[in-house]
Amino acid sequence: MNRTVSFRLNGKPASVTTDDERMLLWVLRSDLGLTGSKFGCGEGLCGACTVVVGDQAVRSCVTPLKSIAGKQVLTIEGLGGDRLNAIQQAFLDHHAFQCGYCTPGMIMQAYALLKKTPRPTREQIVAAMDDNLCRCGSHVRVISAIQQASGDGKAGA
Amino acid sequence: MDNQGFSRREFARFTGAGLFVFFHAGLVRAQEPARLPGRVSAPSDFNAFLKIGEDGRVQCLVGKVELGQGAMTSLAQVLAEELDVAFDSVDVVMGDTDLCPYDMGTFGSMTTPLLAPVVRRAAAEVRAVLLAMASDRLTIPVERLRVKNGVITVADAGGSVSYGRLVEGRRIEKHLADIPVKPVTEFKVIGQSPHRKDALDKVTGKARFAGDQSPSGLLHARVLRPPAHGARRRSVDTSAAEKIPGVRVVNDGDLVAVLHERPDVAAAALEKINADFEPQPATPDNRTIFDHILKTAPPVRTVGQGGDLAEGEKLAAEIVEHSYWHGYGAHAPIETHSATAVVEDGKVTVWASTQAPFMVKDQVARGAGFAPAQVRIISRYVGGGFGGKTMAEQAVDAARLAKLTGRPVQVVWNRADEFSHDPFRPAAVIKVRAGINKAGKITMWDAQIIGAGEREGRPFYAIPHHRTVSAGGWQGGNPPNMHPFDVGPWRAPSVNSITFGRESHIDALAAKGAFDPVEFRLNNLTDARMRRVLETAAKHFGWKPGTTPSGRGVGVACGVYSGACNATMAEIAVAKTGRVEVKRVTVVLDVGVVLNPDGLRQQTEGAVMMGMGYALLEEVRFQGGKVLTRNFDDYQLARFSSLPKIEVVFVDNPQTAALGGGEPPIICMGAALANAVHDATGKRMLELPMTAEKLKATLV
Numbered sequence: 001m002n003r004t005v006s007f008r009l010n011g012k013p014a015s016v017t018t019d020d021e022r023m024l025l026w027v028l029r030s031d032l033g034l035t036g037s038k039f040g041c042g043e044g045l046c047g048a049c050t051v052v053v054g055d056q057a058v059r060s061c062v063t064p065l066k067s068i069a070g071k072q073v074l075t076i077e078g079l080g081g082d083r084l085n086a087i088q089q090a091f092l093d094h095h096a097f098q099c100g101y102c103t104p105g106m107i108m109q110a111y112a113l114l115k116k117t118p119r120p121t122r123e124q125i126v127a128a129m130d131d132n133l134c135r136c137g138s139h140v141r142v143i144s145a146i147q148q149a150s151g152d153g154k155a156g157a
Numbered sequence: 158m159d160n161q162g163f164s165r166r167e168f169a170r171f172t173g174a175g176l177f178v179f180f181h182a183g184l185v186r187a188q189e190p191a192r193l194p195g196r197v198s199a200p201s202d203f204n205a206f207l208k209i210g211e212d213g214r215v216q217c218l219v220g221k222v223e224l225g226q227g228a229m230t231s232l233a234q235v236l237a238e239e240l241d242v243a244f245d246s247v248d249v250v251m252g253d254t255d256l257c258p259y260d261m262g263t264f265g266s267m268t269t270p271l272l273a274p275v276v277r278r279a280a281a282e283v284r285a286v287l288l289a290m291a292s293d294r295l296t297i298p299v300e301r302l303r304v305k306n307g308v309i310t311v312a313d314a315g316g317s318v319s320y321g322r323l324v325e326g327r328r329i330e331k332h333l334a335d336i337p338v339k340p341v342t343e344f345k346v347i348g349q350s351p352h353r354k355d356a357l358d359k360v361t362g363k364a365r366f367a368g369d370q371s372p373s374g375l376l377h378a379r380v381l382r383p384p385a386h387g388a389r390r391r392s393v394d395t396s397a398a399e400k401i402p403g404v405r406v407v408n409d410g411d412l413v414a415v416l417h418e419r420p421d422v423a424a425a426a427l428e429k430i431n432a433d434f435e436p437q438p439a440t441p442d443n444r445t446i447f448d449h450i451l452k453t454a455p456p457v458r459t460v461g462q463g464g465d466l467a468e469g470e471k472l473a474a475e476i477v478e479h480s481y482w483h484g485y486g487a488h489a490p491i492e493t494h495s496a497t498a499v500v501e502d503g504k505v506t507v508w509a510s511t512q513a514p515f516m517v518k519d520q521v522a523r524g525a526g527f528a529p530a531q532v533r534i535i536s537r538y539v540g541g542g543f544g545g546k547t548m549a550e551q552a553v554d555a556a557r558l559a560k561l562t563g564r565p566v567q568v569v570w571n572r573a574d575e576f577s578h579d580p581f582r583p584a585a586v587i588k589v590r591a592g593i594n595k596a597g598k599i600t601m602w603d604a605q606i607i608g609a610g611e612r613e614g615r616p617f618y619a620i621p622h623h624r625t626v627s628a629g630g631w632q633g634g635n636p637p638n639m640h641p642f643d644v645g646p647w648r649a650p651s652v653n654s655i656t657f658g659r660e661s662h663i664d665a666l667a668a669k670g671a672f673d674p675v676e677f678r679l680n681n682l683t684d685a686r687m688r689r690v691l692e693t694a695a696k697h698f699g700w701k702p703g704t705t706p707s708g709r710g711v712g713v714a715c716g717v718y719s720g721a722c723n724a725t726m727a728e729i730a731v732a733k734t735g736r737v738e739v740k741r742v743t744v745v746l747d748v749g750v751v752l753n754p755d756g757l758r759q760q761t762e763g764a765v766m767m768g769m770g771y772a773l774l775e776e777v778r779f780q781g782g783k784v785l786t787r788n789f790d791d792y793q794l795a796r797f798s799s800l801p802k803i804e805v806v807f808v809d810n811p812q813t814a815a816l817g818g819g820e821p822p823i824i825c826m827g828a829a830l831a832n833a834v835h836d837a838t839g840k841r842m843l844e845l846p847m848t849a850e851k852l853k854a855t856l857v
Contacts, residue, residue, distance in 0.1 A: 018419075022419070022421055022422075023421060026419060026420055026421040029369075029420070030371075030377070030418070030419050030420055030421075031419070033371060035362075035365065035368075035369035035371065036361075036362025036363070037362075038366075038491070038492070038540070039368070039493070039569065040491045040492070040493075040572070041572045041788055041789050042571055042572055042788075043572070043788055043790070045788055045789040045790050046491060046789050048491050075362070076361065076362030077361075077362055079361075080361065084360065084361070088360040088361060089360075091360045092352065092356045092357065092360045095352075095353055095356065095755060095759060097225070097356075097359050097360070098224075098225030098226065098227070098541075098759060098760075098763060099224060099225030099490070099491075099492070099538070099539065099540045099541045100225065100355065100358070100359030100364050100538065100540070101225075101366060101490070101491045101492040101540030101541060102491045102540075103359050103360060103362075104362045107360065125797075126797045126798050126800070127798075129797045130796055130797045130798045131796075132797075133491060133789060133794050133796060134491070134766075135489055135490050135491050135541045135543070135767070135794060136225050136541055136763045136767075137762055137763030137764065137765065137766030137767055137795070138759070138762070138763065139762075139766060139795075139796070139797050139800045140762050140800060140803060141759070141762070142797075143797070143800070
């Protein structure tokens, strides 16, 4: 149904008038021009489209727009500011990417993890990240990067 | 000024003051196929271009593409090294057919061995020219000048001038002459691991891929595709789709597409199209394919032979014969094939996810009806290629649709398109009959490689009587009924399948003769570099000699790829479910001089994960031309919970020039894991992938 949906996007108020059954990923990428969140599978199976709603990592490709009304949405574009967020810095320091296509989703998934669990064990990191796919095989570095970011204790800032 | 071979138009884009060097290399040019139909856009005179600007920044334009492998960074290191400038002052511009000189494509681990040496020589020439200019300006002999961070100083005296200052207000054009490059012992930047040039873009989401381009007025297109390869369309009814507000339908012969300003609305509109396709035969399928390709393969050709097989058979105390099967493999990059096309003043610009922008330039020119000079392809960042993004049908579709609609058009394949239209790694059968004597020497080796292609097909063991033949491959030229869909190169083409067969069989021979698998290999290896990587692997892994199966679950494999040597060892456990848990993997490589150790380590870590995928998980299901695999729920990639402890070792080899590192690390994974499964269970798995289902059935 065509409706105006209002929410907070990367700390600022946003509203979109469109069919509110549409998936958040397409609204972000096409209606709002935020292309950092990526399309990978369209069925919530790869994690490339991951954004944070409230304090939960969600797959924006299977999240209807209407479900985020009134909520806080954080995308890769909203992370950091003048300086990189601690997770971004750790991904950069560890070169925790190759092609970089899954990276925004990885970083947002890690952000939600560290919000909830600031000092995760390695097992908790693996469990939280397991449904984010990386074809280049940067897994070992992603784990190291998240460990570094959690050690800094600033990842959720 | 020397501008032989250049048109003024070619020069026009290199405007302004500065020092310009144009260079080409016979080796790089040798990548160009002798006859590539319609390849009218390739200049034959230079392959790269280097500029030092008045601001002292160094810009290098190359036609290669950054796929994630780190070439943007390693080429910058090479330049910084030879020029004696700061790494941060170097910009490498890649993958733009209007800006960059011709390059056939980014594949085959060729950037490092073929392009990097040329870039080095060009940089060395620039440095020599600048030193001569500084010598004139400072009236000091060149021998007394030193360079650091782009500033030339006089040894033991005052006076200095920067590169930027030297070229200020001047335009100097040079063609590459033969200037000696630095010896390995003087390297300061090569061999280091600086921050990747693409790092900041990639951790901030600012890296723009082909599907992230959003020119004003953009329409997103979804193209109607047949349900199976080869299925011809009998009829199409687009009326329901046309009723959706804002939807445009294009029906142009073979191309039926729906377009809308929102990609998801276009996708929904495609669902409203009713089309009838001719039914297709449902055979072969992923179980019968191996018999099928044996029946349909073209005649074999000899890849290598020596001695006399009959003689070798007589010398053998034991003969072992097996057929090894390797199913189709998908590239499965997380970025699907994407393109955004804009037509302006009769010229089309296409941002395309491709490893080969210059090939795609010609593909778009032919397929969408443009003169090659009116086509520009830009492939700045690509979300994984692995051989699957060589040609770019989606770029042709986007260009055609942009021309037909008069609007910018984006085509992004969905995941089912990606699995269905992937040029898969071909299914292959490797048959080996081989014999050993009582001393553990291989006396004969008779191999047939069917379907895989022939790259690195010959055995590298010292075998007196051997023959290897091959039929069919990934390069094309297969009989039309051999594969039910397209096949093509997949990271280290031919070599994953061939190494799986060869090294499984070496292991089977060692087991038959009750020899330790490492000792058995060393007993049959004379190549000093391969012996060294294997011995190094045994040391780092902590290989304990013994006969296999030992119940420990350890396996070894050796392989070669374009001059690089690899020895891989793995330790695994097999669960009752048939699932293989990979505990640790050691990969030892000799790739000559290592330009960027961290970059090569990244490639190797990634290769271990991708190798676990093709060895254990990744299976393409199909019935005839209908690909049943549609998404990541039924095409499993290795993931975080699969991650083993990975140890990566590069043997020091300054005598061999830098070899490519993207492909060599992956080649041994299939055999190392199959051999480890045999060591754990006593069962030799003759087919990849060794899925839990298949392994469980074997163990019962």
